[in-house]
Amino acid sequence: MSELRTLARHAGTVLVGQLAVMAFAVTDTVVAGRYDASALAALSVGSAVFVSVYISLMGVLQALLPIWAEQHGQGQPVRIGQSFRQSLYLCLLATTLGMAVLMLPGPLLQAAKVPAAMQPEVRAYLHIVALALPAALLLRLFTTLNQSLGHPQLVTMLQLLSLVPKVLLSIWFTFGGAGIPALGAAGCAWATLLVQYGMLFLALWLLRTASLYHPLQLWRRLEAPDWQQLRQFARIGIPAGLSISVEVTSFTLMALFIARQGSQSSASHQIAANLAALCYMVPLSLAIATSARVSYWLGAQRPLLAAQMARQGLQLAAALGLCLALFVWLAGDAILGFYTRDAAVTALAAGLLIWVALYHLADSVQCYCIFVLRSFRITLAPLLTYGLLLWGVGLGGGYLLAYQLQWPPVWHGQPTAFWATSAAALALTAMIFAVMLHRQLRRISGTPGA
Numbered sequence: 001m002s003e004l005r006t007l008a009r010h011a012g013t014v015l016v017g018q019l020a021v022m023a024f025a026v027t028d029t030v031v032a033g034r035y036d037a038s039a040l041a042a043l044s045v046g047s048a049v050f051v052s053v054y055i056s057l058m059g060v061l062q063a064l065l066p067i068w069a070e071q072h073g074q075g076q077p078v079r080i081g082q083s084f085r086q087s088l089y090l091c092l093l094a095t096t097l098g099m100a101v102l103m104l105p106g107p108l109l110q111a112a113k114v115p116a117a118m119q120p121e122v123r124a125y126l127h128i129v130a131l132a133l134p135a136a137l138l139l140r141l142f143t144t145l146n147q148s149l150g151h152p153q154l155v156t157m158l159q160l161l162s163l164v165p166k167v168l169l170s171i172w173f174t175f176g177g178a179g180i181p182a183l184g185a186a187g188c189a190w191a192t193l194l195v196q197y198g199m200l201f202l203a204l205w206l207l208r209t210a211s212l213y214h215p216l217q218l219w220r221r222l223e224a225p226d227w228q229q230l231r232q233f234a235r236i237g238i239p240a241g242l243s244i245s246v247e248v249t250s251f252t253l254m255a256l257f258i259a260r261q262g263s264q265s266s267a268s269h270q271i272a273a274n275l276a277a278l279c280y281m282v283p284l285s286l287a288i289a290t291s292a293r294v295s296y297w298l299g300a301q302r303p304l305l306a307a308q309m310a311r312q313g314l315q316l317a318a319a320l321g322l323c324l325a326l327f328v329w330l331a332g333d334a335i336l337g338f339y340t341r342d343a344a345v346t347a348l349a350a351g352l353l354i355w356v357a358l359y360h361l362a363d364s365v366q367c368y369c370i371f372v373l374r375s376f377r378i379t380l381a382p383l384l385t386y387g388l389l390l391w392g393v394g395l396g397g398g399y400l401l402a403y404q405l406q407w408p409p410v411w412h413g414q415p416t417a418f419w420a421t422s423a424a425a426l427a428l429t430a431m432i433f434a435v436m437l438h439r440q441l442r443r444i445s446g447t448p449g450a
Contacts, residue, residue: 025274039121044255102129170187247386252273294306395422
């Protein structure tokens with residue numbers, strides 16, 4: 001029971017912080033939606049590109065969690081500090097690649113056939129958030145370190161403290177006032193930039209002063225690259241990052257394909273996507289907490305306890321996913337009224353809610369499973385599964401129905417086809433991942449026939 005309390009406390013703390021971060025995106029969606037439909041559409045496309053880049057790179061850094069959690073279980077704090085310094089090289093490479101894509105988005109926007117009238121506002125948004133990327137990725141390292149130590153409280157505190165400035169700055173910069181012109185979607189980007197660097201400054205101060213980090217001896221001189229250790233990072237981080245890239249791009253590229261349907265479709269999709277991402281924070285928080293705990297017990301040479309934690313977490317992820325899916329389906333009218341006052345956008349978004357609910361139910365299981373599978377160093381098979389199902393069945397199937405077959409006719413000119421095929425693909429993914437995890441846990445437990 002004490003382990004379940006530890007898991008619940010860790011997951012709950014992570015969830016509060018994740019919801020605060022998601023409130024950034026909710027704020028931007030609501031503010032842009034209240035400003036005008038074109039700003040919301042530009043935000044939908046711009047945020048889709050940024051999230052695709054950021055989450056993919058973040059996945060490489062987040063994958064270091066099992067390594068540091070195992071070292072924590074082994075009682076090697078100085079080794080964690082040395083490994084953390086080495087991860088700065090990985091962060092530098094990720095930042096360079098990410099900024100290049102965000103500063104030069106033209107080929108991507110052209111390939112997705114984003115309307116020319118929308119592109120200037122999208123480019124302005126991306127150029128600003130590109131400058132925020134270094135801070136965002138360094139903060140991800142700070143977050144991963146804290147999660148691996150089983151102490152996410154300081155991260156959550158930073159995320160909560162940043163919420164009020166983010167809300168106020170997004171409103172101010174988007175609508176203008178006090179000498180600032182109305183900036184539309186770009187105003188949300190400027191607010192993100194300022195808040196990210198404010199959070200980074202506070203994180204560095206905590207790393208320097210908080211007693212939690214003293215045993216790690218983080219502030220030693222930066223060593224030369226340790227290529228053996230960096231290869232270990234790459235073996236785990238690259239497949240994990242590519243998996244997250246496939247997962248996220250299968251989701252965010254929907255926005256780019258839907259953009260050609262016009263501003264109303266883009267705006268309705270942005271609301272649905274934002275709602276799905278908000279719900280995702282629940283299984284994500286549970287997955288992070290469980291993977292840290294599973295890795296800790298693996299490092300402490302307690303594999304049976306690690307397997308027990310993994311099973312209990314899976315049951316909880318499925319139950320929470322079902323509860324949230326029912327809430328989205330039953331409370332749809334109230335939810336949409338919060339996001340927008342545009343009747344046409346509301347009508348389109350209402351038709352997506354049942355698919356959002358089904359999408360989340362599958363998302364809860366697959367998100368949990370892939371994080372825990374990484375604790376057992378299982379990364380390649382999930383990557384191949386993602387590529388085949390999320391890109392092939394989900395994104396490719398949606399494109400086929402929407403633009404090639406234009407079937408069923410009632411979905412013509414709406415985002416529904418993409419949501420339906422993506423929900424189906426994610427359900428298949430969840431079943432496959434659950435089987436993978438079940439087999440791994442049977443092997444650990446020594447069950448005959450495993």
